[in-house]
Amino acid sequence: MTEFSLWDIVRNLLLATRWTVLLSLVSFIGGGLVATLLLFMRIGRRRVFQFIAKYYVELFQGTPLLMQLFLAFFGLGLFGVDVPAWLAAGFALILWSAAFLAEIWRGCVQSVAKGQWEASASLGMGYVQQMRYVVIPQALKIAVPPTVGFSVQIVKGTALTSIIGFVELSKAGTIVTNATFQPFTVYGLVALIYFALCWPLSKCSQILERKLNVAHRSH
């Protein structure tokens, strides 16, 4: 039986961390793009689009991420499509993040004071101009802290993809444990790595929130 040094364990976990980071980034960016689309559907003036966006968000917020992952992984398989774990993981996480980001951003748009709409309307601006020059610039600033905060949820959400067999940090933890029989050390290290990824993000979100509260304007 091979002996595993601590360094072997750490090295293997760090290698797998790459996939956690990559999956997080893909989910965040992809989710952000889909969320932007959903946001404009939701706050736009076409009823059908509002309806679709609203129920999309409710559907994804109202079901566990794990079920969404299962459905993406096994569901597409039913149609004879052989879905690799990484694809199902990315796909499900993008759709899931999009729902949450769209909802966060909608809240930010709606928190822009009613007086801003009225003042810009009274100056003759149309809906699109009001959005583009008055509402979105203010909403963007409000949106930064909760958006950064949500990225922490995404990083933690990637851990679930281990269940469909995607080898990211958590799955690597299980594999390494099975080889070393040192579950406490291994999962301790896994937790430490997650913390090292998430903590700076939450801290960053807090600092941004404080900063933007003090000077809520751009220079």
Added chain:
Amino acid sequence: MSLIEVTEVRKRFGSNEVLKGINIDIDPGEVIAIIGKSGSGKSTLLRCINGLEMIDDGSIAVAGAQLLPDELHLKALRLKVGMIFQQFNLFPHLTAGGNVMLSQMVVKKTPKAAAEAMARKMLERVGLAHKYDAFPDELSGGQQQRVAIARALAMQPIALLCDEITSALDPELVAEVLAVVRELASEGMTLLMVTHEMKFARDVCSRVVFMHEGRVHEIGKPEDVFANPKTPELKQFLGVH
């Protein structure tokens, strides 16, 4: 011909009829004060004239621009008549200059240099040329309200609607804003203002409108309305017996 024509205007919020057949015709250069109890429909009337609320019946026209619910007609109306709000409603992400420039550029497609020149001129007119680069949260309430006036003026409206524009201000800041309004009035701007500043209304206005329960209850020259109130409601409002 009148500049602002308000004819048989009715406005309901649900089952609550807030304006019950309002008729007012305003000539160019007139300065009109609207007074009345809270809830009598003063703000609602101004908001209708600016198209921020749609009316259920009657008609409103400003210099030929009709109040109609589509974006094109609304824009045409709003280019004729500007509005100043109690809460200033400056754009917090833009400087004073930026606030005054924005709508010129996006609504009138004025080139940037011309918009900037106009912004400087209008800020000068309200005595704030030196605050061109200040953000709204760096200005006092009175200064913010003067920027809001400059912002409306930069669109070169024919008339201005003012809804209690000094009510959110500390007492010592009221005078500087009223001075600007007085100046505008003397230059011949048509003004329709809801106000609690009775002395100002008496000094500056050509006519006073007393609204009561969604109707124009009394209308006339300030000396008549204030000195000789005819209805018991106006007497009670003015506190004379």
